[in-house]
Amino acid sequence: MIADEPTLARLMAQSQAGDRQAYTVLLTEAQLWLERYFRRRVAPAQMDDLVQEVLMALHHKRATWDSSRAFLPWLAAIARYRWVDHLRRVYRNEEEALGDHDAAEESEEEAVLARMSLERLFVHLPDKQVEAIELVKIEGLSIAEASHRTGQSESAVKVNIHRGLRKLAALIEKAE
Amino acid sequence: MTMNRAPNPLIDALAEELVPVKPMTMRGGMAAVAVAVAVTLVLVELFHGMWQDAFAGAATPFFWVTNGLLAVLGLASATSVVRIAGPRVGNRHEAPQWALAAVVVLPLAAIAALLLGHSDESPLADRYGLECAQLSLAFSLVIAGTLVLWLRRGAPVSLAVAGFHTGLAAGALGAAAYGLSCPLTGETHLGIWHVVPVFAMALAGRFAVPHLVRW
Structure with missing residues (x-):
């Protein structure tokens, strides 16, 4: 079981004061919480890297948590920010690797779970943007494959991914 | 509370280098x-001199309305920027929008006065208009720099809003501070030339600041 909000807030306050023992517990709890938070939002193979990135961000930006406010909404905002950044990087990597279709296939169940977990933010996006991001970012299709599947041109797929990610970035704090 | 699992070396490393930090609070921001506004006012006094007669009753009501609305917009936007530095799911940054809507009334009123024949001062024939706009921009830089530094220390996740509100805050507070030194009180001069720099700074902030504060 992961610690509750008051416990996490207390640990974070102690961490800001320099208590290393409290910080170790906090980071361990945050790691568990993030793994659960991201479980259906990223491919399992990328989970560890993303969690580590958020833990690093938590460390470097720990002064930005105000003890008069809740801890988990602060952590969730940082996690979403890093997640959107992660989606952008995946896209760039795929752009560079166009033509390489040897990536390991993920199970359909994992893909479905990943798709469902993003719906909460996706409800604010037009269907075509959601479709393009889901196919390319979650299911791992190439731009050409996504174009064939959706009937959108390759340019339209790229534009819809680009615009969708911009909107996701704008929704990081808003979408509850 | 924590499940048994393989230790994460990163957690040990981060804990090892932990040092106390001073939390960034709203009050601090x-x-x-x-302080930035006070420095700006001092600079206005040093380089341009406050319009002392305004405080002796020479200013029109429109002078105080314009500078007052600009100050409110600047304060609302600066508060938003300070808050954005500490991210949180559930944050809303909407207060500046309403203050901005109120300020937009100023140029609209000036244009309406011109079109309806209540004013004969064309903004294009205003020989001091451009100078006032440039000085307003110049006096917004200290506040802009302060807010950008605050955001860089912080963890903003709404970068576009952060940039737009930084521009609004700096532009509006700079224009309000400079406005206290300008003896021209016509609605066209104030409504156009003292407000346009705010829009210019907001646009500049929207596109420049995200690059400066991304993390």
Whole structure:
């Protein structure tokens, strides 16, 4: 079981004061919480890297948590920010690797779970943007494959991914 | 509370290098804004001199309305920027929008006065208009720099809003501070030339600041 909000807030306050023992517990709890938070939002193979990135961000930006406010909404905002950044990087990597279709296939169940977990933010996006991001970012299709599947041109797929990610970035704090 | 699992070396490393930090609070951020505004007012006094007669009753009501609305817009936007530095799911940054809507009334009123024949001062024939706009922009830089530094220390996740509100805050507070030194009180001069720099700074902030504060 992961610690509750008051416990996490207390640990974070102690961490800001320099208590290393409290910080170790906090980071361990945050790691568990993030793994659960991201479980259906990223491919399992990328989970560890993303969690580590958020833990690093938590460390470097720990002064930005105000003890008069809740801890988990602060952590969730940082996690979403890093997640959107992660989606952008995946896209760039795929752009560079166009033509390489040897990536390991993920199970359909994992893909479905990943798709469902993003719906909460996706409800604010037009269907075509959601479709393009889901196919390319979650299911791992190439731009050409996504174009064939959706009937959108390759340019339209790229534009819809680009615009969708911009909107996701704008929704990081808003979408509850 | 924590499940048994393989230790994460990163957690040990981060804990090892932990040092106490001073939390960034709203109070601290607003204090920084207050200092920047005070420095700006001193600079206006040093380089341009306040319009002392305004405080003796020479200014029109429109003078105080314009500078007052600009100050409110600047304060609302600066508060938003300070808050954005500490991210949180559930944050809303909407207060500046309403203050901005109120300020937009100023140029609209000036244009309406011109079109309806209530004013004969064309903004294009205003020989001091451009100078006032440039000085307003110049006097917004200290506040802009302060807010950007605050955001760089912080963890903003709404970068576009952060940039737009930084521009609004700096532009509006700079224009209000400079406005106290300008003896021209016509609605066209104030409504156009003292407000346009705010829009210019907001646009500049929207596109420049995200690059400066991304993390």
